[in-house]
Amino acid sequence: MLRSLKAQTVAVILVGLLVSNSLGLAIYFRDRQETLVLQDAYDIVERAAGVSRLLRNIPDAWNPEIEAASDSRAFRVWSTTEPVFANRTPTEDERSLTTDFRSKVPAIRDNDIRVWFRRALPPGFLQPPGLADAAEAEVPEGGRRWIMAISVHHGDDEWLNFLGQTSPSADAFPRYLLTTVLFALLVQSAIAVWLIGRLTAPLQRMATAATRLGTDLRATPMAESGPLEVRAAAQAFNLMQKRLLRLVENRTGMLAAISHDLRTPITQMRLRTELAPPSEEQEKMLVTLDEMNTIIGTFLDYARVSGDTEERALLDLGSLLESICDDFADTGAALTCTVDQPIRHYGKRVALKRAFTNVIENAIKYGDRAVVRARLEGPTITVEIDDAGPGIRPAEIDAVFRPFRRAVATGAPEKEGFGLGLSIAQMILEDHGGAITLENRAQGGLRVTITLPAHRAAPAPSRRP
Structure with a gap:
């Protein structure tokens, strides 16, 4: 599905962006949650410190009234004769909160305060009336509440206790953040597609030039433009084309x-x-x-x-095949030619005539007769030439395309020839972007299949025996 370099590179970039943005979002969300929870804890400490300072500065007779006024469902305040939870080794957050409380109430000694800041109530906690309505309230889905319990020594037999909870953090995630991330990902994706398109376009041009060079050594040289590396590659490619052309021309000369x-x-x-x-x-x-x-x-x-310099032109391949078959029929050869519909191809008429003539001549020479069929299959022209000969040994099918190589079935009579007909045909067909294959038919004889790219199809059918 992602076979092209452009698609694979864009996919890797998009996956990387998605993963990095997701991890960044998760880290941000977690850090924001912890910050908000800790800020709520410091707010509870400040409120408790304020109540503690007030109770220390007023007559003791007023304490019950002040405690009752400060007590609420979300923030409990009450007095006991002993701490409501046992002293334990504090966490780093609890030590920071204790330091903050003592900074606001300097009169407190080291052993006069205990702070609990965790997800659950302390073990053995002495619960005040109505605790189930406050501290044990259900946490909203996706949110987190932390319990804050403080016991402060206010007299010989009096401990002032505070109990609160941090706010649910389910709504701590800003709704606009997801939209922002998705929009950024969309913009980055568009930029990635554009950038990778610019980077891979020279490769596509080079692939097109290489394909064109395979069928025409005199094709227009590749444009030497773009970044420095692309220009260097284009120059090397054009130099290779010149050397190949010079080599062929020297050999022909x-x-x-x-x-x-x-x-x-x-x-x-x-x-x-x-x-x-x-x-x-x-x-x-x-x-x-x-x-x-x-x-x-x-x-x-x-x-x-x-090194053929013949100009290419739009030609009727069906008519060309029929004229070749007519020429052989005039010499008394046994053959039939069937063209399902007019077939157009852009190529060299003389060269293609030589290629088809070589193949049909081989079918008549080595197989006694030839049956030629041409049809259009979508963008491909298919020409099949069957004969009634002995066929070719499977091990020699590929070898017969080599120059000066002839292969016949065991016991077949020797025929005149130099072993260049199929080699010449293959070179011509490959020069036109086509291919030629051989296979032995189940009912006997050899089948030669030739494929060429079609130029366009015409609707009017044509058939001749």
Whole structure:
């Protein structure tokens, strides 16, 4: 699903952004929760310290009335003759809260105050009346309450006690924060898609140029633009194209020169042989010279395929196949040709005619007859050539495309040829973005399948026997 580099890179960036934003949000939310809870605890300490200072500065007879006025459902205040919970090793937060309380009520000694700040009531806590309505109230879903209990020594036999709870933190998370994070993620995603598109566009252009080079060495060079690294890669690619083209042209020129240099003495030898008195040796010599001329011409055809400068044009491939079949039929060959509908292809007419001629000629030569079928399958042109011959050994199917390699079934009679027909056909078809494959048919004979990219399909059908 994510096969392209662009899609994979964007996906990795988006997942990374989502994970990082989620972790950041979780850390922020947790820190904010703890801050709010601790702030509530300090507020309770300040309120308790205020009540404690007040009770220390008024006559003792007024204490019950002040305690009753300060007591509430959410903040309990009451007096006992002993601490309401046992002294335990304080936590870091409890030590900080104790220090804050003593700073507000300086008269308190070290052993005159006990602070409890945890999620549950202290073990053995001496509960005041109505505690179940306050400290044991249900915590809202998703929120957290912490219990704050304080016992302060106010006299020989009097301890002033305070009990409160932090506010539920279910609503501590600001609702707009999720919207902000989602909006930031959307903006970052758009920027990532744009940036990765710019980074991968040169790779796409290079892939297109490489594909175009595979079918046409004289294709327009790749544009040398963009970042420094992209320009360097484009320059290297264009230099490679020039070297490949020069290599093919040098090979073609060398073979053309060799052909010319060899054909001149062969022509001279033929003239001298023809001027000699007629004899059996003269006939053999003329046949040998003709074979040499044919071999040289075949070599030259093979070399010229890669350097072919024929212009491409829109052509009717069905009509081209029918004309080739007509030419073979005029020589008495047994073959049929079926074209399901007009088929258009953008290519080199002469080169494609040579490729199809080589394949059909092989089918007639080695398989006695040829059945040619062409059809359009979506964006692909498929041409099948069946013969009635003995087929090819499976191990040699791939080898027959090598130059000067011929393969026939065991016991099949030897045929004339140089083993270049299928090699030339394959080079031409690959130059047009196509492919050629061989397979032995179950009912006997060989099937050659050729595929080419279609230019466009025409609706009117055409068929000929």
